[in-house]
Amino acid sequence: MPDAGAAQPRGVPLHAVFAVPDFRRLWVIGLVIFGVRWLETTAVGIFVYQEQGSALLVAFMMLLRLVPMALLGAFLGAWAERVERRTALLIMVIGSFGASLALGVLALAEALQVWHLALAILINGVSWAADNPVRRMMLGQVVGADRMSTAMSVDVGTNNASRMLGPVLGGLLLATTGIAGAFLLSALCYLLAIAAALRLNYRNDMPASAGSVLSRVTAGITLVLAERRLMAVMLITLIYNIFAWPTMSMIPVIGQDRLMLGPQGVGVLTSMDGIGAFFGAVIIAWYARSTHYGHLFVGGVASYCAMMVLFALLPHALPSGSALLLAGLGGSGFSIMQTTLVFLATPPEMRSRVLGLLSVCIGVGPLGFVHLGLLADAIGAHHAVALSAAEGLLALWLTRRWWRSLL
Template sequence: MPAYAGGAETDRTDRGKALPPPAKRRMFGSLHVRNYRLYVSGQVVSLVGLWMQRVAQDWLVLELSDGSPVALGIAAALQFAPTLFLSLWAGVLADRLDKRKLLLVLETGLGLCALALGLLDVTGVAELWHVYLLCLLLGAVSAVETPVRQSFVVEMVGRDQLTNAVALNSMTFNLARMVGPAVAGGLIIFVGTGWVFLINAVSFLGVIVGLFLMRPADLHRSEPVPREKGQLREGLRYVRGRPDLVILLFLVFFISTFGLNFYVTLAVIARNTFGGDADAYGLLSTMLAVGTLAGATLAARRSAKGKPRLRLLILGALAFGVLEIAAGLMPSLLLTGVVLIPVGIAMMTFTTTANATVQLAVTPAMRGRVMGLYMLVFLGGNPVGGPVMGWLAEHFTARAPLVAGGIVSILAALVGGLVLARRGGLTLPTHRLGLRRRSRV
């Protein structure tokens, strides 16, 4: 892959050693980079705690609200609402500041939010409004942390390994997604939700230590963007001038807002439809995680073959919509869990392809701002989607959000795929010696 003029876009690892040629990197190529190994090691610990907290938080909301799906949707909306206001500015910060140092501060803030919720819960004073408030605070820190973390990946591994690193990140995320809910389900029964929050608070030490031990000199940094007025508007104008990016973001918005509604639906289906407890919710979450882990593993294998492809993006979105409808129609808890495995595979095929494609399609100086907009689109619709899906579950059936989300995903994939196909795909800018070339996904 071409390097960026004036930047550090060369393949290097510990003490200047060259990475293996692309053909030999294969599935775990990014792990040749010491900084990335530290990052992934910390993430494994932290993400298990994160998924434990998600299960415990959903269950605590249901307990404090007498099983209200609307309350669960409100909690999700509050957690994702700050994305609407902060993610774009977070993208500006990512382009302007040292991402590693910024992440050290933000990860500490996330750990403190978990600590506060755990202390309130174990002392027996937690009320629903406490959970709502901490969801809002957690969402505010996450809204800044996510674009910074996403745009930091290419600095750790370089452009040539970006697709592989995104896939490995998804593998790590979904391995934790498989382990965390299962562990949380048992812990909630034996020790209660509060201790799960406290365990998550401690788990943030993993990622903080990993960031601290990195070698800054080995990072593939582009020149930081100097502080100027209008940088946010400049980023928006850049995307507006790229209709191909606008269409892809449209597709991501509708599928993530209405299709990726499992944070609302799985707990409600487990409790209200099948009469299960936290173990049943943990089972469904774990089955979905098995699928997402498998999907991320396949994405890592595909990354050795080159850039992400438009056809795979659209097929993944279509398959996800169809399978989500099927999951919503299953007659038993076990069958629902079984169908959630291919749902997870299709979901990760779409999300990893979309993430890598967007990052490869933008210039380095704009990557932080574009990823801020990407995360706004990916997560910012949840304040709308969460309450809507909660309302559907409460007034119709707990299955309704899955069916409706699948239908919306299919329609969005068809519309976005047709328009992108007519345009010839996404344009990928690359730079060498100050000259620009353009290739197609």
């Protein structure tokens, strides 16, 4: 079993990964996927609320992206081992391009319906579920284990940058060109990603004996259960996605009802987590060493939960925003090391299927949203956020026998 602590003894400069042509192409594809995701999430949310007037339906549209992760993540990971990954990546991007183009054309014809959006979101959700075992697996392969942390820092930093800019662009396009403009721009961006995918030189070796998808999924689960470090990553990912990440959905509610902020103030407050995560990714890219990986992963979740408790309970906007900024810093450590640790702790021939299982753990997010929503109805939004984040800290403490192996 590869030792995570043996890789990357000191920080690798950013130019070392950008010097790899295939890394640049995969980075461009990720940039498009991330940017379009946040652009379309904003545009869809506003459109659905204007058309239906239902906040519940807006939330359903957001959660629909996670359903393929939970249901298909493990099988997509096993499937990715049986196909050439460049081909799989092309299928993913072309599918998303087709969905965005179809929505844009329907919107131009004034025939766009909510069910069209739901179907397209499911298609994009499948691509998202396959991102870990396909594109991020390729990232690790083209840069090598010694530069994996830096590569993931760049990838996660790009995601967080798009999280700050994508919603702004989505709202601007919706206001100026309508939802047709948002989807047609998305389709245009996907053409750039397709061009980058076609230029990839990377090709993976196909297994001599593929075996059935189910048997490969079973073998991946067996490996995770037997390897304490992999089990720790999966458990902490479950904790983060059930108790920590869903708390972000209550920022607008707390901003308006508890901190008495207007729309602009709520927008600034909501962006603080993304800003913190972006700068956290930059810092990790420059300074993180292999001996820091486990501490960044576990400590990132712990600090995220602790800062969300503070955010929920502090009565003033400035300290609450500062808590969100620090939560973002911690969250970046978790996001970067999540894939990095799995990649380093898994034998090469098993990486795709284990990364698929990681997608399943990420896909349990809807359970966290339901849990938080029930709490918010019962005790109020800010108390619900504080309690959910505190439950995350408790769950971390209860699982310490596993994650100690990462430190």
